[in-house]
Amino acid sequence: TCAFAGQKKVLAAYEEAVKCGYSGARAGRLHTPHGVFDTPMFMPVGTQATVKAVSPRELKEMGAQIILSNTYHLYLRPGTELVAEAGGLHRFMDWDGGILTDSGGFQVFSLGPLRKITEEGAAFRSHIDGSTQFLSPEIAIKAQMNLGADIIMAFDECIPYPAEYQYAKLSTERTTRWAERSQKAHTRSGQALFAIVQGGMYQDLRRVSANDLVSLDFPGYGIGGLSVGEPKPVMYEMLEQTVPLLPENKPRYLMGVGTPDCLVEAVRYGIDMFDCVFPTRVARNGTAMTKSGRLVVKNAAYAKDFLPIDENCGCYACQNFSRAYIRHLLKADEIFGLRLTTIHNLYFLLDFTKKMRQAILEDRFLSFREEFLAQYCK
Ligand SMILES: CCNc1nc2cc3[nH]c(NC)nc3cc2c(=O)[nH]1
Numbered sequence: 001t002c003a004f005a006g007q008k009k010v011l012a013a014y015e016e017a018v019k020c021g022y023s024g025a026r027a028g029r030l031h032t033p034h035g036v037f038d039t040p041m042f043m044p045v046g047t048q049a050t051v052k053a054v055s056p057r058e059l060k061e062m063g064a065q066i067i068l069s070n071t072y073h074l075y076l077r078p079g080t081e082l083v084a085e086a087g088g089l090h091r092f093m094d095w096d097g098g099i100l101t102d103s104g105g106f107q108v109f110s111l112g113p114l115r116k117i118t119e120e121g122a123a124f125r126s127h128i129d130g131s132t133q134f135l136s137p138e139i140a141i142k143a144q145m146n147l148g149a150d151i152i153m154a155f156d157e158c159i160p161y162p163a164e165y166q167y168a169k170l171s172t173e174r175t176t177r178w179a180e181r182s183q184k185a186h187t188r189s190g191q192a193l194f195a196i197v198q199g200g201m202y203q204d205l206r207r208v209s210a211n212d213l214v215s216l217d218f219p220g221y222g223i224g225g226l227s228v229g230e231p232k233p234v235m236y237e238m239l240e241q242t243v244p245l246l247p248e249n250k251p252r253y254l255m256g257v258g259t260p261d262c263l264v265e266a267v268r269y270g271i272d273m274f275d276c277v278f279p280t281r282v283a284r285n286g287t288a289m290t291k292s293g294r295l296v297v298k299n300a301a302y303a304k305d306f307l308p309i310d311e312n313c314g315c316y317a318c319q320n321f322s323r324a325y326i327r328h329l330l331k332a333d334e335i336f337g338l339r340l341t342t343i344h345n346l347y348f349l350l351d352f353t354k355k356m357r358q359a360i361l362e363d364r365f366l367s368f369r370e371e372f373l374a375q376y377c378k
């Protein structure tokens with residue numbers, strides 16, 4: 001491993017990245033106004049200012065460092081000015097760890113019935129009350145400044161998959177112009193603005209997007225437009241093309257990823273931060289994540305299984321309750337059942353990133369990856 005001194009960048013500084021072997025995997029420390037955090041890291045998703053079914057105290061207990069909230073949702077309800085009046089998102093939801101807000105781009109394209117995208121921004125209909133809404137780089141950045149997250153995201157377009165080369169090219173160029181407008185609109189000190197690399201599934205567009213955004217000098221970079229239905233090998237190929245072009249002393253955030261096998265591959269390419277609704281979403285339909293794959297604890301097979309979900313798991317659910325009990329709660333539509341599967345899934349992913357960090361620091365990441373993939377894809 002080689003120690004690595006990054007120059008101090010305001011707030012989202014990236015330093016002590018420790019490279020491991022010939023893979024791009026690295027263990028780093030991310031500096032924010034709410035603390036210094038270890039990477040690789042998984043960020044639980046708290047879309048509407050709550051990570052569904054768990055409390056801030058439980059999140060802290062399970063080792064969550066930074067959580068994600070969605071600007072699109074909070075902008076529509078309860079409104080980002082209201083959150084600012086409440087003292088900002090940290091106060092509003094009583095979370096004193098790190099918060100990252102997305103810029104609404106993705107939700108507009110994936111939630112609201114899309115109206116149209118112009119150079120100015122994106123018009124859409126609210127998925128809540130059908131009202132006509134409009135988001136632009138300026139509006140999205142102002143909303144995020146009101147929310148007061150530690151890390152905010154530039155306004156971008158997540159190119160759908162598949163997309164024609166010409167569309168991907170024009171959209172990527174516009175996203176770069178939007179990144180510049182986001183930068184100009186961002187006037188709040190004590191907050192890091194990350195750009196988002198696009199380029200669809202086209203190697204040359206990915207390289208152009210990364211190079212253009214790097215020359216605009218952001219404190220960190222999201223990699224967007226992935227985990228949108230493309231085959232995993234295509235996602236990995238885009239990472240291979242993109243990550244090496246990003247500054248080593250700045251964090252790389254792969255948006256919307258994912259399952260443990262994707263995390264371990266992305267870490268190998270040099271990704272530091274992840275967010276995904278998968279662990280909390282599948283928990284709510286009774287699926288638990290384990291190192292051997294998924295365990296649908298709601299299945300009849302577990303009716304009399306008095307073992308925990310995972311005997312080696314240190315989470316509150318596995319330390320105190322059996323599969324039979326959790327299955328009973330889920331079958332009875334008891335809220336506590338969803339809480340237990342959610343606590344387990346979040347703990348599993350947070351613990352998994354901690355294990356990857358340890359492996360990197362001990363220079364054994366590649367064997368860690370081999371062993372995990374052999375067990376997980378079984
Ligand atoms: C910050 C908002 N912009 C933004 N969010 C995203 C969220 C994603 N979530 C997934 N898979 C679940 N892919 C994503 C891509 C983007 C993307 O390209 N852009």
Ligand SMILES: [Zn+2]
Nearest residue numbers: 313315318344
């Ligand atoms: Zn557990």
